[in-house]
Amino acid sequence: MFQDQEAHAAELERTFIAIKPDGVQRGLIAEIISRFERKGYKLVAIKLIVPSKEFAQTHYHDLKDRPFFNGLCDFLSSGPVLAMVWEGEGVIKYGRKLIGTTDPQKSEPGTIRGDLAVVVGRNIIHGSDGPETARNEIALWFEPSELVSYASNAEKWLYGVN
Ligand code: UDP
Numbered sequence: 001m002f003q004d005q006e007a008h009a010a011e012l013e014r015t016f017i018a019i020k021p022d023g024v025q026r027g028l029i030a031e032i033i034s035r036f037e038r039k040g041y042k043l044v045a046i047k048l049i050v051p052s053k054e055f056a057q058t059h060y061h062d063l064k065d066r067p068f069f070n071g072l073c074d075f076l077s078s079g080p081v082l083a084m085v086w087e088g089e090g091v092i093k094y095g096r097k098l099i100g101t102t103d104p105q106k107s108e109p110g111t112i113r114g115d116l117a118v119v120v121g122r123n124i125i126h127g128s129d130g131p132e133t134a135r136n137e138i139a140l141w142f143e144p145s146e147l148v149s150y151a152s153n154a155e156k157w158l159y160g161v162n
């Protein structure tokens, strides 16, 4: 049941989370980071960047045939995006739970989009939707050297590892 801390850390998954320009401009960075931090996830990379339109198109390539694709890519590249990688057990799936559903009007109160956003086109945050997407998005947004692996003393309390 109790596992070695290092072995456990090696198993922890990572997800890509980004605060979009609306979340940055509305001053919601600290509020959003605190929700991931208080839950017990570990921040392993963070940077503020204005992506190019081409970069936004690559990030959202799966949606290229949707009618909102062009506006979405214009918007993502219109201002600062806070790009992050968060690590923890189940962080990909549970991170999406913390975020809420795509349309804030359908997101439960208590979720980031449910509490802090109103319409789908300005839903303030992005989170990877699965393990493969997470791997690809982390590789797109960050150089390997920007990912900081470190031991967190909280982990033995969070996970019950020795
Ligand atoms: N989007 C939109 N109109 C829609 C659906 C999606 O503007 O009808 C935007 C919205 O900002 C969303 C993003 O496109 O966050 C990516 O869509 P996806 O379906 O991947 O939703 P997410 O994974 O962000 O919940």
Ligand code: MG
Pocket: 127, 129
């Ligand atoms: Mg998505």
